[in-house]
Amino acid sequence: MKNLENKNILIGVTGGIAAYKVVEVASRLKKLGANVKVVMTKSATEFVSPRTFQEITKNAVYVEMFGDAANFNVAHISLADFADLVLVAPATANFLAKSAHGIADDLLTTTILAATAPKIFVPSMNTNMLENPATQDNIKILKQRGIKILEPADGELACGIVGKGRLPEPENICAEIVKFFSTEKILSGKKILVTAGGTLEPIDPVRYIGNRSSGKMGFEIAKAAENFGAEVILIAANTHLELPKNLKFVKVESAVEMREKVLSEFVSVDAVIMSAAVADYRVKNVSSQKIKKSEENLTLELVKNPDILKELGKLKTKQILVGFAAETENLFEYAEKKLAEKNLNFIVANNVSVEGAGFGVDTNIASIISRGGEVENFPLMSKAELAEKIIFKLIEILQGEKS
Numbered sequence: 001m002k003n004l005e006n007k008n009i010l011i012g013v014t015g016g017i018a019a020y021k022v023v024e025v026a027s028r029l030k031k032l033g034a035n036v037k038v039v040m041t042k043s044a045t046e047f048v049s050p051r052t053f054q055e056i057t058k059n060a061v062y063v064e065m066f067g068d069a070a071n072f073n074v075a076h077i078s079l080a081d082f083a084d085l086v087l088v089a090p091a092t093a094n095f096l097a098k099s100a101h102g103i104a105d106d107l108l109t110t111t112i113l114a115a116t117a118p119k120i121f122v123p124s125m126n127t128n129m130l131e132n133p134a135t136q137d138n139i140k141i142l143k144q145r146g147i148k149i150l151e152p153a154d155g156e157l158a159c160g161i162v163g164k165g166r167l168p169e170p171e172n173i174c175a176e177i178v179k180f181f182s183t184e185k186i187l188s189g190k191k192i193l194v195t196a197g198g199t200l201e202p203i204d205p206v207r208y209i210g211n212r213s214s215g216k217m218g219f220e221i222a223k224a225a226e227n228f229g230a231e232v233i234l235i236a237a238n239t240h241l242e243l244p245k246n247l248k249f250v251k252v253e254s255a256v257e258m259r260e261k262v263l264s265e266f267v268s269v270d271a272v273i274m275s276a277a278v279a280d281y282r283v284k285n286v287s288s289q290k291i292k293k294s295e296e297n298l299t300l301e302l303v304k305n306p307d308i309l310k311e312l313g314k315l316k317t318k319q320i321l322v323g324f325a326a327e328t329e330n331l332f333e334y335a336e337k338k339l340a341e342k343n344l345n346f347i348v349a350n351n352v353s354v355e356g357a358g359f360g361v362d363t364n365i366a367s368i369i370s371r372g373g374e375v376e377n378f379p380l381m382s383k384a385e386l387a388e389k390i391i392f393k394l395i396e397i398l399q400g401e402k403s
């Protein structure tokens with residue numbers, strides 16, 4: 001089957017020794033039915049001749065920013081518009097640095113800035129260059145902007161050392177591209193409700209009880225669901241993050257308010273992902289005036305908040321329900337208990353006491369526990385990557401239901 005029929009793929013080739021392997025990537029993509037165009041940096045042409053790519057892709061290969069003035073057609077714009085997907089392989093440290101900082105000093109970097117299509121970069125370089133904090137920071141910036149970075153492989157490098165930095169094998173790069181197109185817009189027609197942030201429970205007009213949730217995880221989930229074509233409603237409590245585009249945003253403060261908004265959307269949605277940190281208790285008698293200090297001790301009486309997810313678990317008909325379990329001990333035991341008690345399809349469990357996981361940071365270390373006890377453990381990854389894993393799991397369940 002030609003999985004990539006009618007897909008326009010722009011390959012950027014930068015100056016790394018692995019450039020020769022990308023000839024095979026281009027060839028495989030062609031065989032899968034894609035229309036492939038190639039932009040090379042000048043250094044890349046030191047490793048592979050543009051003519052090789054031209055023969056393979058049956059398209060002109062672009063290197064020069066300013067070619068023949070008589071045929072000037074603003075190549076960087078037409079190439080950017082052409083692409084359904086931009087693949088840069090190998091992506092050198094220099095290219096990653098320029099791209100992370102918006103530098104556009106050749107045809108490839110200029111085209112990348114102009115292209116709105118999704119992008120996959122495949123770094124390949126010497127291990128020390130890869131592990132250099134400058135390169136790692138640049139990779140982090142690019143990931144945060146939604147660019148997919150394929151992990152370099154381990155093995156013997158051209159420089160003679162053995163380590164991480166090899167370009168993954170062409171078949172693996174192509175498999176990622178096929179996966180990208182097969183899941184693209186796969187959620188179109190589906191409506192997904194995501195909650196994010198941490199609720200604030202008022203004490204008086206100026207004070208509240210709150211928690212440390214920033215809302216980052218929920219925002220990344222909302223973005224990932226939207227990228228896969230879903231109609232997304234994001235109900236967020238007390239977040240200060242840049243609003244993702246193309247979704248319905250509902251701002252709330254307290255758990256009671258969040259419950260009300262969630263319930264009003266629930267019947268029409270296909271899935272709910274409750275990533276919000278909902279306060280378990282609220283102040284029983286909220287003072288209408290600012291509380292003045294008087295006694296040595298002040299006692300606030302707290303009452304239990306509604307458990308929104310548990311309520312949804314009882315009400316659910318067709319909806320897929322996903323919860324979070326942020327724990328500091330007995331992670332799996334507590335998470336499995338929540339999964340069952342709240343009638344969820346799966347739960348994302350993380351130990352918030354581990355460095356790199358939990359509140360405020362851009363990364364997370366989590367496990368997905370499904371009904372039936374299946375557990376997927378993920379290593380430290382960005383919240384954007386974890387969001388994608390969560391959405392993949394959701395897609396799996398939605399597709400299972402269809403068949």
Ligand code: CTP
Nearest residue numbers: 274275276278279280305306307308309323324
């Ligand atoms: N949740 C909810 N309503 C609440 C509390 C939590 O919908 N009042 C949701 C959260 O969004 C999350 C999951 O339930 O998806 C977390 O489960 P929960 O048992 O409430 O976790 P904790 O609040 O951490 O509970 P505990 O203190 O018992 O660990």
